[in-house]
Amino acid sequence: MRIGLLSDTHDRVPAIRELLQHMVAGGVSLVMHAGDYCSPFSLQPFHDLSLPLLGVFGRNDGDRAALMAAAKTGFGAAELYESPHSFDLGGKSVLLVHDLADVHQRSIDGHEVIVHGFTHVPEMKARGDSLLVNPGEGCGWLHGAPTGAILDLDTKAIEFLKLTGPEWKV
Known part of the structure; x- marks a missing residue:
């Protein structure tokens, strides 16, 4: 199962x-934000x-009620939760959180995959049996190029995905 990862x-x-x-071209069937x-x-x-x-709220999501309403509009396959949110996906325990500093180490240890944002910096690292991934900044405002990632669950x-070209320069 291939999952798209976005943040910020x-x-x-x-x-x-x-x-x-x-x-979509990379075979993604779901995006976690x-x-x-x-x-x-x-x-x-x-x-x-x-x-x-499947997404969680961050610190800059002002009108959460309007975001929830927009998520339910259209095809109806969007779910937004408070951060952090834990769920089972494809037989894997996944934690989706905006700022990793908001969760205790014990919460991290109980998950196979942890997807986080906040820093705007793409990174991937292993912590014990857990994979921690930050897809970076989908906006590209701070570091000059929008980024995301595809996870093979x-x-x-x-x-990692990075948009290049003059239209993405800030």
Whole structure:
């Protein structure tokens, strides 16, 4: 099972759309978003591409009620939760959290995959039997290029995505 990973998209709809298109081309069947969508209109590319979304809120998601309403509009395959949120996906225990500092080490240790955001920096590391992944910033505002990732849930392999070209330079 291939899962798209996003975080910190901060309303940059063209980048969200292009990252999602790369994910669809890469065989992704679901996207996990680690928060900071910001405005409800940033969910539109998920609806347009009929791409299911599992997400948590970040610190910059102002109108959570409007984001929840937007998530339920259209194809209805979007679910947003408070951070952190733990669930079982493809037989793996997954923790989705905006800021990793908000969870205790014990919470991390009980999961096979931990997806987080907040730092805007893509990274992948192993901690014991757990895989920790930050897909970076889907917006590209801080580091100059929108990023995301594709996770192969069966093998825990990560493929980082980075949009290049003059249209993405900040």
